Amino acid sequence: MTNLKEFIDTYKDYPKKGIEFKDVLGIIQEPRIFKELILKMSSSQIIKNAEAIISIDARGFIFGSAISLEASKPMIVARKPGKLPGELVEKNYSLEYGENRLSIQKKALQKYRSYAIVDDLLATGGTVNCVSKILESNNKEVVGVLVVVELIKLEGKLKLNCPIESSITF
Numbered sequence: 001m002t003n004l005k006e007f008i009d010t011y012k013d014y015p016k017k018g019i020e021f022k023d024v025l026g027i028i029q030e031p032r033i034f035k036e037l038i039l040k041m042s043s044s045q046i047i048k049n050a051e052a053i054i055s056i057d058a059r060g061f062i063f064g065s066a067i068s069l070e071a072s073k074p075m076i077v078a079r080k081p082g083k084l085p086g087e088l089v090e091k092n093y094s095l096e097y098g099e100n101r102l103s104i105q106k107k108a109l110q111k112y113r114s115y116a117i118v119d120d121l122l123a124t125g126g127t128v129n130c131v132s133k134i135l136e137s138n139n140k141e142v143v144g145v146l147v148v149v150e151l152i153k154l155e156g157k158l159k160l161n162c163p164i165e166s167s168i169t170f
């Protein structure tokens with residue numbers, strides 16, 4: 001497997017002082033690398049064992065939808081405020097550089113029993129934990145979490161009590 005780290009640029013003090021922002025968008029500028037990553041993520045047991053994928057606004061959608069196609073699994077989305085119509089289930093959360101709220105369409109959520117959560121990056125784990133809590137409070141099984149990048153020092157894994165797989169660690 002190619003060393004994916006070389007496709008991730010680091011921006012110091014973005015979007016706030018003290019944050020080292022890891023930019024995953026370099027990966028999708030290299031279709032061969034993107035494909036290699038998607039094939040690897042799609043073959044994960046977490047994806048195989050889940051009935052559906054839930055991907056997180058917004059960079060999570062890039063990877064989640066490609067995995068959904070490759071693995072032939074349905075995908076639903078967790079979005080930031082003001083982006084989804086219909087009846088929603090919502091929860092506030094904190095992430096490495098702020099606070100926000102995520103919403104899921106009730107109608108979509110009700111369709112499937114078990115989910116694999118997909119996002120671009122695991123930092124403090126607040127974002128993924130928010131989705132996991134929404135799923136659990138709606139009696140859904142969280143099979144596991146797949147992220148492209150994991151920032152090990154921030155110990156996001158400690159917030160979650162399900163399997164977590166990352167393809168690149170810093």
Ligand code: AMP
Nearest residue numbers: 020021022095096122123124125126127
């Ligand atoms: P957290 O909730 O702290 O795990 O933050 C994860 C979410 O925030 C992901 O959806 C990322 O897109 C974004 N994020 C947090 N920290 C960073 C970072 N250092 N570099 C890039 N994205 C980040």
